[in-house]
Amino acid sequence: MGNRFGRLFQITTFGESHGPAIGVVIDGCPPRLPISVEAIQLQLDRRKPGQSRITTQRKESDIVEILSGVDAGLTTGTALALLVRNADARGEDYSEMHQEYRPSHADYTYQKKYGIRSIEGGGRASARETIGRVAAGAVADALLREAGIEVLTWVQSVEHLRATVEARHVTLAEIESNPVRCPDAAMATSMFDHIDSVRKAGDSVGGVVAGVARGVPVGLGAPVFDKLEACLGSAMLSIPAAKGFEVGSGFEGTRMRGSAHNDAFYPSADGAIRTRTNYSGGIQGGISNGENIDIRVAFKPTATILQAQETVTAGGEPTTLAARGRHDPCVLPRAVPIVEAMMRLVLADHLLLQRAQVGATWT
Numbered sequence: 001m002g003n004r005f006g007r008l009f010q011i012t013t014f015g016e017s018h019g020p021a022i023g024v025v026i027d028g029c030p031p032r033l034p035i036s037v038e039a040i041q042l043q044l045d046r047r048k049p050g051q052s053r054i055t056t057q058r059k060e061s062d063i064v065e066i067l068s069g070v071d072a073g074l075t076t077g078t079a080l081a082l083l084v085r086n087a088d089a090r091g092e093d094y095s096e097m098h099q100e101y102r103p104s105h106a107d108y109t110y111q112k113k114y115g116i117r118s119i120e121g122g123g124r125a126s127a128r129e130t131i132g133r134v135a136a137g138a139v140a141d142a143l144l145r146e147a148g149i150e151v152l153t154w155v156q157s158v159e160h161l162r163a164t165v166e167a168r169h170v171t172l173a174e175i176e177s178n179p180v181r182c183p184d185a186a187m188a189t190s191m192f193d194h195i196d197s198v199r200k201a202g203d204s205v206g207g208v209v210a211g212v213a214r215g216v217p218v219g220l221g222a223p224v225f226d227k228l229e230a231c232l233g234s235a236m237l238s239i240p241a242a243k244g245f246e247v248g249s250g251f252e253g254t255r256m257r258g259s260a261h262n263d264a265f266y267p268s269a270d271g272a273i274r275t276r277t278n279y280s281g282g283i284q285g286g287i288s289n290g291e292n293i294d295i296r297v298a299f300k301p302t303a304t305i306l307q308a309q310e311t312v313t314a315g316g317e318p319t320t321l322a323a324r325g326r327h328d329p330c331v332l333p334r335a336v337p338i339v340e341a342m343m344r345l346v347l348a349d350h351l352l353l354q355r356a357q358v359g360a361t362w363t
Contacts, residue, residue: 003124005133005235006345008352009140013132015086018120023083024132026069026139028352031077033142040064040082043138044131046337052179054195055328060087064135075139082135086128099313100321104303111314127240127331130338137341140348147351153211153340155182155332156296158191167212167294181336199329202306206241206299207332209339213282213293213347219358220288220350227286228293228350235342236297241331244298248281263291288350297339299331 004012008028015022041064048062049055062084069080098119101107106125110117117123144151154175156163163184174183180195182188198205221228233245253261256279263275263284275291282293308322328334 005238006349008356009143009345009349011132011136011345013129013136015129015132016118016123017086017126017128018118018123019086021083021085022128022131023081024136026080026082026136029069029075029077029080029139030143030352031075033075033139033146034073035066035070035075035080035139035142036073037064037066039142040066040135040138043134043141043337043341044084046176047130047134047334049328049334051333052192054179054192054199054330055334062131075142080139082132084131084135099315100319101311101314102304102321102323103309103311104300125240127334127338130239130341133345134337134341137337137344140341140344143348143351144344147217148215149217149347149351150214151211151340151343151347152214153209153336153343155180155188155191155336156208156210158194158207158330158332159205161187161191161194161207163187163191167210168214168292170212175336179333181333195330203329204302204305204327205330206243206301207330209297209299209332209335211295211297211339211343213343216282216288216290216293216347217354218288218290219354220347221283221286223286226353227283228288228346229281229283229286231346231350232293232295232343235346236295236339239297239335239338239342241299241302241335242297243300246296246298247283248294249279250281250296253279293343295343297335299335302328302331 004010010027012025044062044064049060065083067081067083069076069078106122110125152170152172152175154170163182165183170183175181178185178188180188180191182191195205229247236242236245249261261279263277263280265273265275268274272290278291278294282288282291304323304327306323308320311319311321313319
């Protein structure tokens with residue numbers, strides 16, 4: 001249970017942090033989409049460890065293999081199977097965790113739920129599981145591009161440091177211009193230095209990843225349980241370390257009155273109906289309205305830190321744990337392609353649902 005996501009564009013991820021491999025099976029992908037190993041690898045390279053001194057130093061090349069579902073560079077309409085083999089697992093780094101639970105990690109809850117757990121690397125609770133999501137997101141991107149949809153995500157804040165950028169103007173080149181993946185170059189430097197200082201102290205720090213989907217047609221989503229923002233929120237909160245989700249004005253909207261918050265409609269020069277503001281974040285009544293979809297995802301500080309912390313043993317005895325291993329002092333730079341992938345997967349799924357129910361009315 002809990003390893004499958006999506007209804008029509010459906011993925012099932014498998015594998016564990018220190019197992020032989022991580023992978024994903026994609027069902028429902030339309031045929032004749034152009035897909036290459038290089039396109040998938042590009043996204044995995046953005047997620048992989050060891051990119052700079054402010055990320056985990058685990059050395060994994062994360063080379064993807066396409067096992068099925070693609071022929072001559074095009075999807076066949078059958079199940080796609082993508083695999084990435086683990087190479088740099090160090091189980092000895094987790095010897096203490098056999099008897100001691102890491103604070104704020106999944107060790108205790110995993111053990112109590114199943115009566116057994118994968119101790120090395122956290123097993124399925126590890127962020128390494130997200131390899132499958134990112135690989136599948138690269139496939140979803142091919143479908144979205146055919147519909148004229150672009151998805152971008154970036155680091156908006158790290159602890160108290162916050163970038164000032166307009167989502168509608170952010171570019172991929174700006175995001176990828178620095179290891180923090182913040183399009184505000186000056187703030188990115190401050191963020192890098194701050195994360196590095198936290199790393200040297202053996203501690204961790206959290207922040208916010210922002211995202212935008214441009215070119216989303218009117219009509220994706222449904223008015224009750226399948227609201228587009230509800231599906232996006234579910235997707236984002238399934239990411240390891242994610243603790244909050246906002247769309248549009250989010251919590252800031254609670255400080256506004258309806259007269260200021262309402263997005264006024266107007267007829268644009270091309271005949272479309274647009275809104276003068278976008279406090280709704282591109283979604284009204286659970287359905288996309290044609291404006292940019294703006295989201296933000298809050299990430300907590302990484303649970304595993306290199307400072308001694310109070311905890312208990314599996315037998316309930318108080319003890320102190322000083323974790324070892326290779327861990328991100330801040331998950332945000334590597335979370336960027338994961339948030340991007342999950343947004344793509346949701347939109348791809350809703351694109352197919354819309355086509356199935358009412359047809360491609362936007363073409």
